[in-house]
Amino acid sequence: MSNLTVALAILGGLVLASVVGYNAWMSRRSAPRQPDAPNGDRPETVSAPLSRDEEPVLHVAGHPVAGAERHEPLFDPDLPAPSALPIPTADRRGGLDPLIDVIAPITLEGLASGDAAIAAMPATRRAGSKPVAIEGLNEHTGEWEPAAPGQRYGAFQAGVQLANRTGALNEIEYSEFVVKAQAFADAVNGAPEFPEMLDEVARARELDQFASAHDAQLSFVLRALHAAWSPGYVQQNAARLGFVAGIIPGRMVLPASELGLPPILGLSFDTQAALADDPAQSAIRELTLSLDVPQVDRAERPFARMRETAATLAREMDGLVTDSDGQLLREETMDAIGADLEQLYDTLDSRELSAGSPLARRLFS
Structure with a gap:
């Protein structure tokens, strides 16, 4: 075998190895981001041996939920179950009012x-x-x-x-x-x-x-810049900001400070990804952050918190904040929206339909 043949064989092997390595790197890079592993400070559970007459059962050490004996499986075990959300104990829509x-x-x-x-x-x-x-x-x-x-x-x-x-x-x-x-x-x-x-x-x-003329429902879209996100990764990052799992798969909410009131913000992503057989392999490339303005009291600072949440998630998840058309939302645009909202709040106040009040929640429903 000539030196040329040996050199070509070696070169071919190097090229093949490079292609395999590149494909492996691209596959890893494009895989959905996964939530951080548990910190390991949970006590380990040791199961006692089964007796011959005892049927095998699955024991899951989950978070105890008051008033509920079971809950649906979640992507992240550190998140509370949907049944742990505050449940309104009374109708807060207000009585009959001649205004509406x-x-x-x-x-x-x-x-x-x-x-x-x-x-x-x-x-x-x-x-x-x-x-x-x-x-x-x-x-x-x-x-x-x-x-x-x-x-x-x-x-x-x-x-x-x-x-x-x-x-x-x-x-x-x-x-x-x-x-x-x-x-x-x-x-x-x-x-x-x-x-x-x-x-x-x-x-x-x-x-x-x-x-x-005075209804407002705002939404920001957070788009992945590089790697996609898994449902568990989205849930973990949102939970750090106070979001909890909603009733609908693929939806999380930021609860109001008072029990029974509508949530301050909503966060949603693809329902099919949330319901997938293997959610860890589901790729999410965008999620929506929403605010129903008339439903939330202005004292909750809903728009300011919406901006803060969007900026934090974009930074932590390597994303970009845009509108529904994919246009980048800059700070000056956010400031203009905030100024318009303050005028809207004042107008609603002048009509005794303040945002977050029982009458406003009924009218804008």
Whole structure:
């Protein structure tokens, strides 16, 4: 074998090794980033040997969750289960208010029991797409409240919401409300007094125009610059900023400071990646950070926290913050958005529809 043949063989081997090494490097580089390994400070569990009559079972040392015996598996064992999220214990949407509701008073011949009122309630509490509510004037407290067993009421009032994000109350929905309220009044021996339909529909359109012009739902898109992310990697980094797993796969939320209120921010990524058989191999190249402005009290500093969260995640996860069209969001753009939001907050305050208030949460829903 000549020296030339040997040299060519060696050169071919080197080229082949280089190609294999390059492919391995590219494969490793393009693989989704994985969450950091546990720090190892957890106590190890030692399983006792099974007796011959004992069936084998799987023991999982998870975080205890009050009020729940089981929870769905998570990508990161350090994250709390969805069932650990604060659960609202009461309806915080507020009572009927003439600012955003049509209210029809119902006079009674005498007192009515809460049990009778509950039995007479309409089967569905909606007229079209608008919520319907009936409240009673409590004999003892003198307060309007939803009918409760064991209480007695001297009067009732039925209401339907003038507008929400589906649009303004229309004539058909108003007529459906009248039918339901009349049926309830007949059942409790009451006499309803309905406002003029055309006046209320006109008021609904005016409120809907205002709400449409002052509704704001913001979103930032965080895009991976180089390597993609695994669901566990996203969850781990978001959890460090206070996010917890939501009910929907692929969604996390930043809880409000007060129990039962809507979350301050939402973070979402591909649901299919979250539900994959092997989430560690799922590649996520972008995630969305969202803020529903009218739903969150301005005292929570929602937009400032949204900016801080986006900047931190971009830095820690090697990403880029853009809008939904892929345009880079610069600091001056963020400042302009923040200034516009302050004006929006002031306008909502002037109409007694402050962001995060019960009325605002009902109107912008």
